[in-house]
Amino acid sequence: MCGIAGIIYRDGGGERQVGRDMTAMLQAMKHRGPDSTGYALYRPAGDGYVMHVKLAESNGHHDFDLAEKLRRQRTDVEGRMRSLGADIADIQGPSDHAMTVTFGYDGDLKQLADYVEDVRGTEVLSLGKTLEIVKDLGDAKTVAEDYGLDKFIGTHAIGHARMATESDVDIANAHPYWAYPFPDVAVVHNGQLTNYHQWKRRLERAGHRFQSECDSEIIAVYLAERMAQGDSLEESMQRSLDELDGVFTYICVTEDALGVAKDELGAKPLVLYESDDIVALASEEIAIRKVVDREIETYDPYEGAVMVWTR
Amino acid sequence: MDAVEAEVLFDARGLVELDDSVPNVAEIDGESAQFDAKDLTTRKINAELRRLVYEEGVKDVTILNPSARHSLGVGILQRCRITFEGSLGYFGVGLIDGPEVQINGRVGWSVAENMMSGVVVIESNAGSLAGAALRGGDLVVKGQVGARTGIDQKGGTILVMGDAGSMTGFMMQRGRQIICGDVGPGLGDSMYDGTLYVAGKVKALGIDCVEGEWTDADTELIQRKFRIYGLGDPPQFHKFVCGKKLYNYDSLEPSERKLVL
Numbered sequence: 001m002c003g004i005a006g007i008i009y010r011d012g013g014g015e016r017q018v019g020r021d022m023t024a025m026l027q028a029m030k031h032r033g034p035d036s037t038g039y040a041l042y043r044p045a046g047d048g049y050v051m052h053v054k055l056a057e058s059n060g061h062h063d064f065d066l067a068e069k070l071r072r073q074r075t076d077v078e079g080r081m082r083s084l085g086a087d088i089a090d091i092q093g094p095s096d097h098a099m100t101v102t103f104g105y106d107g108d109l110k111q112l113a114d115y116v117e118d119v120r121g122t123e124v125l126s127l128g129k130t131l132e133i134v135k136d137l138g139d140a141k142t143v144a145e146d147y148g149l150d151k152f153i154g155t156h157a158i159g160h161a162r163m164a165t166e167s168d169v170d171i172a173n174a175h176p177y178w179a180y181p182f183p184d185v186a187v188v189h190n191g192q193l194t195n196y197h198q199w200k201r202r203l204e205r206a207g208h209r210f211q212s213e214c215d216s217e218i219i220a221v222y223l224a225e226r227m228a229q230g231d232s233l234e235e236s237m238q239r240s241l242d243e244l245d246g247v248f249t250y251i252c253v254t255e256d257a258l259g260v261a262k263d264e265l266g267a268k269p270l271v272l273y274e275s276d277d278i279v280a281l282a283s284e285e286i287a288i289r290k291v292v293d294r295e296i297e298t299y300d301p302y303e304g305a306v307m308v309w310t311r
Numbered sequence: 312m313d314a315v316e317a318e319v320l321f322d323a324r325g326l327v328e329l330d331d332s333v334p335n336v337a338e339i340d341g342e343s344a345q346f347d348a349k350d351l352t353t354r355k356i357n358a359e360l361r362r363l364v365y366e367e368g369v370k371d372v373t374i375l376n377p378s379a380r381h382s383l384g385v386g387i388l389q390r391c392r393i394t395f396e397g398s399l400g401y402f403g404v405g406l407i408d409g410p411e412v413q414i415n416g417r418v419g420w421s422v423a424e425n426m427m428s429g430v431v432v433i434e435s436n437a438g439s440l441a442g443a444a445l446r447g448g449d450l451v452v453k454g455q456v457g458a459r460t461g462i463d464q465k466g467g468t469i470l471v472m473g474d475a476g477s478m479t480g481f482m483m484q485r486g487r488q489i490i491c492g493d494v495g496p497g498l499g500d501s502m503y504d505g506t507l508y509v510a511g512k513v514k515a516l517g518i519d520c521v522e523g524e525w526t527d528a529d530t531e532l533i534q535r536k537f538r539i540y541g542l543g544d545p546p547q548f549h550k551f552v553c554g555k556k557l558y559n560y561d562s563l564e565p566s567e568r569k570l571v572l
Contacts, residue, residue, distance in 0.1 A: 266439065266458035266477050266495075269420060285379040285419055286400050295397050298417055299436045300457040303477040303495055 001163045002175075002190040003029030004270075005282040006251040007291065008156035008258040008311050015044055019144065019152025022159045024290040025282055026140035032283060033163035036174035037143045038135030040186035040253055041157045045130050048089060048104040049183070052125040053077060053116065056097045057170045058137055069121075070096055076119045077101070084112050094147045095136070098125075110181035114209075123172060123211050128184035130155075130255050135174040155311050156258050158251045160188040167213045177217045179224030180209065184255040187223065189216035190283060191248030191268045199244070219250050227254075237261045237306045251281065259308035266303030273298045279309045333358045343371035353380050360384060364391050381419070384412065390429075401438070404431055420457070423450045426467065432540065439476065442469045445486060451540050458495065461488050464505060470536055478517065480507045489533060491546055499551050503558065508533065508548040519557035523550040 005025040009016050018041055026037055043050075055073045056066070074091075077099065081088060087104040094100060105112065113124045126133030132152075136143045140161065144150055160175035167173040179185035193199070193215040200210060200218060208221050219240065226236035237252065237259050247267035251260045260281055262270060271285045273296055280288045285298055301307060334355045337346035344363045348356045356374065363369040364387060371392040377383055381400035384393055390409040398416030408427035417435040421443050429448040439457030442450040445467040455473030464483040474492035480499040486506075493511035500517025507520070508529070529550055537545045 264477070264496075269438065271419070271438070284381075284400060285398060285417065286381070289379050289398075295416055297435060298398070299455060300438045300476075302474075303458060 001032050001165075003032030003161040003283045003287070004158070004175075004188045004190045004249065004251055005029065005160075005280075005287050006156075006158040006188075006253070006258050006260065007278065007280045008309050009278055010309065010311060011277040015153050015155060017150070017152070018042075018154040018157045019149035021291045022157045023140045023144040023149060025280070025287040026159045026161050028287040028290045029161050029282065029284055030139045033161040034139055035164045035169045036135060036137045036162045036171070037140045038133065038160045038162070038175045038188070039143070039149060039157060040126070040131060040133050040159070040176040040178075040188070041149070041152050041154050042130045042184075042253065042255065043132060043152070043154045045255075046102075048087070048102055049109075049127060049129055050132055051101045051103070051113075051116070051127045052133055053099050053101065054097065054123045054125055054171050055099060056121050057172070058095070058097050059170060067096070073119055073122060074099060077116050077122060080115050080119065081112065084115060086112065094134075098136075098147075100132075109183060113181045117209075117211075124178075124180070125171075126178040126186065127181070128178075128255075131178070131184040131186060131253075133176055133178050133186055135160075135171055135176070137169065137171065137174075156253060158186065158188045158253050158258070160190075166192060166215060172212045173214045175214075175216055177212075177214070177220040179220040180211060182221075182224035182228060185220060185224045185227070185252070187216065187220035187250055187252045189219055189248055189250040191246060191250070191263065193218060193244055193246040193248065195245040215246075216250070219244065219248075219252070223252055233257050233259050234306060234308045237308070241304055241306065249283075257308055257310045259306065260301070261306045262301055262303055264304045266300075270301055271298050272301055272307075331355070331358060333362045335359070335362070337363055337369075337372075339363070339367060339369060342369060343373070344369045345373040345375065347375045348380075348383075349376040349378065353382055356380070356383055357385065360387070360393070364389055377416075379417075379419070384410075398435070407431075417454070423448075426450065428467075436473070441471075442467070445469065449536070449539075455492065460490075461486070464488070468536060470540070470542075472542065474511065477514075480505070480520075481517070483507075487532065489536060489548070499553070501557060502553045504553055507551040509551065510546040510548050513549070513551075516551065519554045520551050521554040523552035525550055 090102040092100040134147045176186045176188045196215040223236045249268040249270045272281045337344040373394045375396045377397045379398045379400045382402045384404040386406045388408045392411045394413045399418045401419040403418045403422045405424040410429045412431045414433045418437045420438040421440045423431045424443045426448045432451045436454035437452045437456045441456045442461045444463045447467045451470045453472045458476035459478045462481045464486045466486045469488045471490045475494045477495035478497040483505040484503045489508045491510045496515040497517040499520030533545045
């Protein structure tokens with residue numbers, strides 16, 4: 001089932017409490033998926049990069065020396081980043097199994113992400129100048145509290161409340177997906193892809209690596225690869241309707257745009273609200289009403305719809 | 312009261328409503344009543360509505376601030392008038408038999424699902440599956456509808472002033488749909504019977520859906536429905552019916568065959 005949501009402010013780079021708004025939207029759709037909650041949030045562009053790293057599964061096998069292991073992993077990640085020439089400005093640990101690194105870097109991002117991921121048990125959740133992906137088990141309120149998202153100021157965001165159907169309940173299989181290793185691209189998806197294995201093999205042959213067993217990760221990497229080859233976000237999404245099989249509604253975000261696509265059967269829900277200063281979309285109107293608290297004109301985009309908004 | 316209204320801290324499925332007492336908040340004025348749903352849970356709104364209709368003998372209920380919540384006004388089996396001042400979420404006024412419902416807003420998926428009789432008028436748009444498995448009554452949507460409108464429809468009339476999405480009238484078995492705008496691909500796919508009227512463009516007909524012959528009865532029906540709901544002059548429609556080629560209508564069920572042979 002799953003609930004997806006997206007929000008983009010259009011009043012000229014206005015920075016809002018996007019973390020708080022997205023939490024309210026996802027919490028309203030908790031009944032669509034209480035297993036895990038994820039956010040892809042965009043902050044105003046700073047000088048350096050921000051990397052979110054998962055060190056261990058929060059519901060994984062916790063033995064007595066877990067704390068020591070996590071400490072070693074942190075040191076290892078930090079050491080590897082410095083050895084590749086990253087200029088680390090700040091390291092935060094929102095929870096004991098996650099770390100957020102702010103750093104300056106001018107080398108190859110894929111090389112850096114690969115090297116960090118080679119530390120046993122770690123996974124790079126996101127890496128970008130403006131993108132931050134936060135995902136963990138539990139509902140939106142729990143995750144937002146753990147990671148202090150109510151204070152997140154930004155320009156646009158997407159979110160996902162997951163009901164696990166095709167793969168495990170853990171952080172690796174939670175949405176949103178970062179388009180590894182393309183910076184600042186993320187996707188949330190509600191649906192199932194039926195040609196997942198074909199695309200996974202094709203993209204793996206092209207040199208991409210996947211962090212999960214989840215079909216939705218394909219969409220993120222697929223779109224980012226099309227864009228890297230010169231297509232616009234809209235062209236890439238349009239093409240995905242022909243090349244990806246299954247039922248889906250997905251939202252893709254980049255540094256300055258937010259796009260949504262629906263499969264040709266229109267099998268998965270999406271409600272859209274557009275006004276001069278905000279575009280909000282979600283699986284259910286009740287989520288949109290949490291950020292626009294009045295009677296509003298909304299509609300369901302039709303099958304095969306591809307729509308893109310820029311901030 | 313404090314104890315039951317305390318916040319539920321853990322609720323993995325998001326469904327817990329610990330108290331289902333009737334809130335008794337409506338202002339009743341003779342045969343009509345009104346209440347504000349803003350601070351009520353879904354279950355309390357429905358409990359209050361049922362109290363008014365079944366116990367207080369109220370004939371005309373107005374509900375303010377439904378705030379796009381799901382499953383409101385479901386299963387009312389009595390003639391009455393219900394007005395929602397705002398939008399509903401999914402499964403609005405499903406399984407009803409008798410009420411005249413006016414929704415001054417939008418509805419989500421599966422509005423008036425399995426309605427037996429009554430009238431539902433929606434001033435704005437509707438999501439997918441509007442009038443799914445409709446058995447009787449009229450469903451009028453003044454805006455656009457999503458995909459699979461009237462899927463498995465078994466009776467009644469669906470009237471849409473705007474456009475409709477893909478697979479409109481999918482597997483319908485009886486009843487009528489009058490769509491004033493354009494429709495998406497797969498119109499009337501796998502329909503058994505019933506009639507679809509479309510005024511706008513049809514993107515593609517579904518399997519075994521063919522254009523039907525227009526009769527005076529069709530003109531009379533459309534003019535009557537437009538007159539009842541005050542929708543002005545009807546546009547020019549095309550009629551689509553089942554081609555009766557997909558299913559074998561001549562073959563007998565195994566039980567029937569036994570009787571004949």
